[in-house]
Amino acid sequence: xxxxxxxxxxxxxxxxxxxxxxxxxxxxxxxxxxxxxxxxxxxxxxxxxxxxxxxxxxxxxxxxxxxxxxxxxxxxxxxxxxxxxxxxxxxxxxxxxxxxxxxxxxxxxxxxxxxxxxxxxxxxxxxxxxxxxxxxxxxxxxxxxxxxxxxxxxxxxxxxxxxxxxxxxxxxxxxxxxxxxxxxxxxxxxxxxxxxxxxxxxxxxxxxxxxxxxxxxxxxxxxxxxxxxxxxxxxxxxxxxxxxxxxxxxxxxxxxxxxxxxxxxxxxxxxxxxxxxxxxxxxxxxxxxxxxxxxxxxxxxxxxxxxxxxxxxxxxxxxxxxxxxxxxxxxxxxxxxxxxxxxxxxxxxxxxxxxxxxxxxxxxxxxxxxxxxxxxxxxxxxxxxxxxxxxxxxxxxxxxxxxxxxxxxxxxxxxxxxxxxxxxxxxxxxxxxxxxxxxxxxxxxxxxxxxxxxxxxxxxxxxxxxxxxxxxxxxxxxxxxxxxxxxxxxxxxxxxxxxxxxxxxxxxxxxxxxxxxxxxxxxxxxxxxxxx
Amino acid sequence: xxxxxxxxxxxxxxxxxxxxxxxxxxxxxxxxxxxxxxxxxxxxxxxxxxxxxxxxxxxxxxxxxxxxxxxxxxxxxxxxxxxxxxxxxxxxxxxxxxxxxxxxxxxxxxxxxxxxxxxxxxxxxxxxxxxxxxxxxxxxxxxxxxxxxxxxxxxxxxxxxxxxxxxxxxxxxxxxxxxxxxxxxxxxxxxxxxxxxxxxxxxxxxxxxxxxxxxxxxxxxxxxxxxxxxxxxxxxxxxxxxxxxxxxxxxxxxxxxxxxxxxxxxxxxxxxxxxxxxxxxxxxxxxxxxxxxxxxxxxxxxxxxxxxxxxxxxxxxxxxxxxxxxxxxxxxxxxxxxxxxxxxxxxxxxxxxxxxxxxxxxxxxxxxxxxxxxxxxxxxxxxxxxxxxxxxxxxxxxxxxxxxxxxxxxxxxxxxxxxxxxxxxxxxxxxx
Numbered sequence: 021x022x023x024x025x026x027x028x029x030x031x032x033x034x035x036x037x038x039x040x041x042x043x044x045x046x047x048x049x050x051x052x053x054x055x056x057x058x059x060x061x062x063x064x065x066x067x068x069x070x071x072x073x074x075x076x077x078x079x080x081x082x083x084x085x086x087x088x089x090x091x092x093x094x095x096x097x098x099x100x101x102x103x104x105x106x107x108x109x110x111x112x113x114x115x116x117x118x119x120x121x122x123x124x125x126x127x128x129x130x131x132x133x134x135x136x137x138x139x140x141x142x143x144x145x146x147x148x149x150x151x152x153x154x155x156x157x158x159x160x161x162x163x164x165x166x167x168x169x170x171x172x173x174x175x176x177x178x179x180x181x182x183x184x185x186x187x188x189x190x191x192x193x194x195x196x197x198x199x200x201x202x203x204x205x206x207x208x209x210x211x212x213x214x215x216x217x218x219x220x221x222x223x224x225x226x227x228x229x230x231x232x233x234x235x236x237x238x239x240x241x242x243x244x245x246x247x248x249x250x251x252x253x254x255x256x257x258x259x260x261x262x263x264x265x266x267x268x269x270x271x272x273x274x275x276x277x278x279x280x281x282x283x284x285x286x287x288x289x290x291x292x293x294x295x296x297x298x299x300x301x302x303x304x305x306x307x308x309x310x311x312x313x314x315x316x317x318x319x320x321x322x323x324x325x326x327x328x329x330x331x332x333x334x335x336x337x338x339x340x341x342x343x344x345x346x347x348x349x350x351x352x353x354x355x356x357x358x359x360x361x362x363x364x365x366x367x368x369x370x371x372x373x374x375x376x377x378x379x380x381x382x383x384x385x386x387x388x389x390x391x392x393x394x395x396x397x398x399x400x401x402x403x404x405x406x407x408x409x410x411x412x413x414x415x416x417x418x419x420x421x422x423x424x425x426x427x428x429x430x431x432x433x434x435x436x437x438x439x440x441x442x443x444x445x446x447x448x449x450x451x452x453x454x455x456x457x458x459x460x461x462x463x464x465x466x467x468x469x470x471x472x473x474x475x476x477x478x479x480x481x482x483x484x485x486x487x488x489x490x491x492x493x494x495x496x497x498x499x500x501x502x503x504x505x506x507x508x509x510x511x512x513x514x515x516x517x518x519x520x521x522x523x524x525x526x527x528x529x530x531x532x533x534x535x536x537x538x539x540x541x542x543x544x545x546x547x548x549x550x551x552x
Numbered sequence: 553x554x555x556x557x558x559x560x561x562x563x564x565x566x567x568x569x570x571x572x573x574x575x576x577x578x579x580x581x582x583x584x585x586x587x588x589x590x591x592x593x594x595x596x597x598x599x600x601x602x603x604x605x606x607x608x609x610x611x612x613x614x615x616x617x618x619x620x621x622x623x624x625x626x627x628x629x630x631x632x633x634x635x636x637x638x639x640x641x642x643x644x645x646x647x648x649x650x651x652x653x654x655x656x657x658x659x660x661x662x663x664x665x666x667x668x669x670x671x672x673x674x675x676x677x678x679x680x681x682x683x684x685x686x687x688x689x690x691x692x693x694x695x696x697x698x699x700x701x702x703x704x705x706x707x708x709x710x711x712x713x714x715x716x717x718x719x720x721x722x723x724x725x726x727x728x729x730x731x732x733x734x735x736x737x738x739x740x741x742x743x744x745x746x747x748x749x750x751x752x753x754x755x756x757x758x759x760x761x762x763x764x765x766x767x768x769x770x771x772x773x774x775x776x777x778x779x780x781x782x783x784x785x786x787x788x789x790x791x792x793x794x795x796x797x798x799x800x801x802x803x804x805x806x807x808x809x810x811x812x813x814x815x816x817x818x819x820x821x822x823x824x825x826x827x828x829x830x831x832x833x834x835x836x837x838x839x840x841x842x843x844x845x846x847x848x849x850x851x852x853x854x855x856x857x858x859x860x861x862x863x864x865x866x867x868x869x870x871x872x873x874x875x876x877x878x879x880x881x882x883x884x885x886x887x888x889x890x891x892x893x894x895x896x897x898x899x900x901x902x903x904x905x906x907x908x909x910x911x912x913x914x915x916x917x918x919x920x921x922x923x924x925x926x927x928x929x930x931x932x933x934x935x936x937x938x939x940x941x942x943x944x945x946x947x948x949x950x951x952x953x954x955x956x957x958x959x960x961x962x963x964x965x966x967x968x969x970x971x972x973x974x975x976x977x978x979x980x981x982x983x984x
Contacts, residue, residue: 055555062553081554089558092565107612109573112566113664117602120665136554143559158553204572212613364630373629442631444640447623452639458631471627482617507622509615516613 045342051146058082061151062158068337069159069330073411077162078177079136082154084143090126091115093140097313098130100138101184103191103305105207131157133165133316135177148348152355155334160327167419168323170315173222179229180312186233187305194298206299206551209520210285210306217285217307218314220478232308236301243297273491280485280500283307284521287486293495294526294552303524318477321423325379329387329414332356332380362439378439382426385435386414396433423475431471433464443470448506482509484531495527503535511541518545526550573610574670580605585666585674586963603671604661676825697785706782719779729772730765738762794832795884795916797822798873800866802891803839803857811923815890816853817962818921822888825970830884836873840866842896846873861894863937864903871910880914887911888919893935900940907941912950919969920945920953 047064048057062082069075085093095112096102118124128145132138139157141150165171176183195203210217274280281287285307289300316323335356339349362377363369386404389397390413393405404413417426442458443466457463457470473479488498499521501509514531522529522545533541574581584603634640666674702715738758745755799819801812826833837852838844841859844866870887874880895903912918920941938953945951954965 055557058555059553062555066553079553081556083556083558085558086563088563089561089565092563095566095569104568104572106569106572106576106610109566109569109571110610110612110662110664112570113573114662117663117665140558204576208612213615215614215616362629365628366630373627439629440631441627441629442634444626444628445623446626446642448621449623451642453642455634455636455638455640456625458634458636460636463636467627470625473625474627482615484615503622505623505625507617507624510618513611513613514615516611517615520613 046345047151047338047343048147048348049345051148053147053150055084057147058084058150058154061147062154064338064343065151065155065159065334068334069155069163072337073159073330073333074415075159075163075330076166077137077159078134078166080158080162081136081138082158083138083140085140086143087119087126090130090140090142091119093130094126098132098140099184100132100181101188103188103207104195105211106204107208107211129153129157131161132180133171133175133177133312134180135166137162137165137177146351148344148351149355151338151344151348152331152335152352155331156327159334160330161323163330164319164323164326164418167415168315168319168422169420170318170422174315175312176229179232183229183233183308187309190236190305191302194302198298203302205549206302207306209524209551210303212517212520213284213288213524214306214310215481216484217283217303217310219283219286219311220314229308232304236304240297274488277489279489280487282483282485284484284486284499285310288521288524291489292525294550295524296552299551314477315422318422318424321375321379321475322382322418322421322426323379324375325381325383326414326418328356328360328376328380329383364440381435381439382430383414385432386410386417386430388434389432394434400432401430424472424477427475428468428472431468433459436464436467441467441471443467479504495525497521497525497527497529499529499531501531501533503533503538503540506535506538506540508533508540514543515545518543519548521545522547523550526552574666577605577610578674580610581666582674585671602663603666604663606661610662672824672828676828695787695789698788700784700786702781703784704781706784710783710785712781712783715781716775716779719781720775723776723779724772724774727772728768729774730769735762735765735769738765793830793884794834794882795826795830795886796834796836796878797826798870798885798887799835799837799852800870800887800889801837801839801852802841802861802863802866802894803852803855804841804861804894805856805858806861806892806894807923810925811890811892812853814923814956814959814962815921817959818890818956818966819888821962821966822886822919825966826886834878834883836870838866838869838873840869844869860896861891862899863889863891863895864899864906867903867906867911871906871914874914885915886917886919887915888921890921890923891937892924893922893937895935895937895940897936900936903937904940904944907944907951908948912944912948915950918951920951921965922953922955924955924957 047060091112094115095108102108119126126142128142128149130140141153145153165177191203277291285303289303335352338344360377360380362374387410389401390404390407390410398405407413417430421429436459440459443456444453445456446453457466459467483502485500486497487500490496518529518531526547529545531543532539581603584605702712742755742758742762745751745758801815823835837847837849839847839852841857842862842865846869874885878885922935922938941953945953952969954969956962956965
């Protein structure tokens with residue numbers, strides 16, 4: 021109540037002193053806000069987002085949190101609930117220190133791909149920042165989550181919250197039953213392989229997390245109902261099965277095991293001979309969560325571009341409509357420009373291409389091409405140049421592309437020139453690095469192709485596959501790293517991961533690094549403490 | 553749209569994970585803590601703070617490409633002078649000044665901050681106070697409210713609603729207070745009967761009944777002052793374990809700053825340690841030359857005196873103070889004496905007698921720390937005080953002594969003295 025009173029008094033004094041043209045239309049005055057203000061801001065933002073831009077979003081749930089809670093959220097990948105593991109504690113310890121020392125600020129918001137879409141916003145934000153954050157997250161990201169094909173294909177926004185709570189409870193139960201140490205070690209191993217626990221190509225697998233949860237219960241119930249202690253005492257027919265196995269030739273074996281398989285965690289879950297049921301289930305949990313985050317990695321640049329372009333447009337419209345004051349607009353621009361700042365390669369601050377900067381620039385460029393194209397644009401982009409429907413074009417792009425494909429399709433010569441992009445090839449067989457292409461007529465396509473490759477997640481993750489299992493003999497698991505451009509794996513880490521893999525598999529594991537011509541390296545690992 | 557205020561939610565969501573992390577890295581963190589404590593000033597020794605552990609111990613390995621060799625491509629913004637075909641010198645080992653340095657996690661140390669509590673826990677882990685159990689229940693100075701049933705009067709804040717309502721219900725049942733629903737039902741019934749012909753008798757009877765019930769309702773109140781109960785709290789005295797720590801130090805001219813610094817470090821550790829075990833710890837500083845005086849901390853450590861060295865004066869002073877202010881049956885008494893080992897030769901006998909007959913019976917633990925310079929090491933068989941104390945230490949487990957000549961030895965010596973199954977300790981498994 022007292023807050024409101026103060027706010028009211030402030031408003032009054034402003035009204036008397038400052039000549040604001042249409043004071044009644046302002047959403048807020050000054051940096052203070054309360055829940056009523058938030059509601060008003062959200063309505064105004066949505067009016068523009070849905071009414072003018074035609075965005076299509078999940079319902080929004082705004083949660084106001086403190087900076088400490090933001091730190092908590094950081095260390096659980098932003099999710100409201102997550103299973104317990106020491107590695108999250110490690111992240112938390114580091115973030116906490118960085119934040120307390122002032123080395124690192126906190127995000128203004130975190131947004132979660134769920135239905136309803138949860139936006140965490142910090143209590144410290146000023147009213148202007150809250151407006152920006154709502155436009156960015158509750159409109160931009162939210163629309164992207166709901167409409168982009170990668171998210172639609174791979175994630176189940178309505179099921180994730182329930183699945184995480186199932187996962188958390190399941191893992192906690194396992195800890196109770198089998199001991200924290202055993203579970204922790206298993207999760208360590210699974211985390212090490214998490215980046216190779218992803219299906220990169222859609223098959224007939226459905227990703228309905230609620231069903232996953234139900235199916236696990238059914239599997240267990242089925243197992244329990246079938247359990248009959250008598251069977252244990254029946255003598256086994258000896259030598260029968262191995263005999264049939266021996267007959268299988270390699271082709272047949274691979275076909276049955278569905279090899280080669282690039283989803284190592286999936287393969288282990290289904291095939292590892294010595295794992296217990298609960299261990300398989302935990303592998304499955306870790307793998308499904310990795311899968312849920314996979315689209316985010318594929319669309320980071322676009323997602324931020326979409327959200328940044330959206331907040332920029334909405335804030336500008338709010339200002340035009342007189343709903344935010346000049347001061348607020350300047351505060352917004354200050355924050356916006358620092359977000360989309362792209363230092364050049366020889367700048368001390370350069371640390372890669374800023375996804376916000378590139379994303380925002382591309383969205384603006386697409387808008388420009390569709391509204392006021394040059395002749396160059398007309399010849400490069402005949403499908404969208406001058407179509408006059410910027411919003412429609414953008415929404416189509418947001419729905420049907422990911423980082424790699426949007427760059428190879430829509431990075432225009434105009435933008436390449438503007439950013440001064442150039443392509444360097446660094447072949448360690450040569451003495452010097454070579455400038456392979458720059459922003460000129462001969463180079464546009466090459467620069468564009470090279471940049472798109474950079475954003476291809478399937479290319480930037482090393483391509484490692486399970487290729488064979490010696491089922492009849494010593495059960496050795498064979499993996500192959502398809503080496504690209506002669507770049508091999510980091511050795512120390514690889515050996516550590518292989519140790520985890522060997523413990524999971526229970527027998528020896530061998531990883532060969534090779535391309536079509538050369539074998540670069542071979543790693544072998546025996547299990548030390550196999551899971552069983 | 554929904555707005556939810558999470559700010560009041562219980563915090564510390566990450567606490568469990570953080571503890572798991574520290575538990576996992578415990579050995580590493582403990583080593584780091586001890587290293588860090590050596591570098592700190594005394595005042596900061598109980599503060600938490602940055603801890604650096606080798607990243608190797610808490611590594612999360614993943615399959616990733618190495619940063620060396622092969623053919624790599626970069627796309628960089630901000631070209632100014634390069635044209636196609638230009639050669640660029642490879643920057644040394646920095647991964648081409650480009651994306652390569654960003655994607656590799658360095659082999660650096662992992663740095664994070666510990667809270668004061670966590671720091672001390674690790675710092676003083678596995679240390680035990682000798683003889684703690686012996687006099688644990690000490691002076692009574694605090695009381696604590698304890699629930700003790702109910703009473704019929706009290707402040708509104710301690711009103712027990714459930715108990716009051718239970719009383720009210722049983723009284724209402726016993727006295728047959730009609731329920732409001734029954735009355736409503738009767739009224740409805742009367743209204744129904746009124747609508748019908750030939751039911752006047754029934755209606756009249758019902759009306760009389762209703763009237764009776766209404767009266768009863770008025771007479772028997774819903775809540776009677778008789779029903780009201782309040783929670784009753786008794787103030788239970790709580791014993792508080794408390795300790796006093798005597799710091800005895802020789803401040804004669806032969807004690808230089810280095811020696812005093814060593815002594816001070818030892819005292820700080822002891823103080824910290826006692827503070828963790830006892831709710832209340834008093835510290836008494838007694839300095840002595842040829843005469844002893846109780847002083848404040850500042851004077852104790854920083855002012856110089858001149859004169860001879862008579863240790864027994866300090867012990868006398870301590871005995872006097874114990875008698876005056878710290879009755880041995882109410883206080884746990886610890887003493888730490890620091891000296892360079894000089895004593896007036898004729899005082900030695902007196903000192904030992906005092907120790908044996910007066911001081912040690914009072915004390916839980918008496919530690920003698922002989923401070924010196926590293927160059928003195930191995931010089932003969934020890935000082936006069938050391939030689940004098942040796943037989944006492946051998947015969948009485950409440951006393952221990954150590955030599956320290958360098959700052960880095962303080963902590964190991966301290967640990968030796970207070971290790972759980974260590975020298976001087978009785979191995980008491982008591983918890984304060």
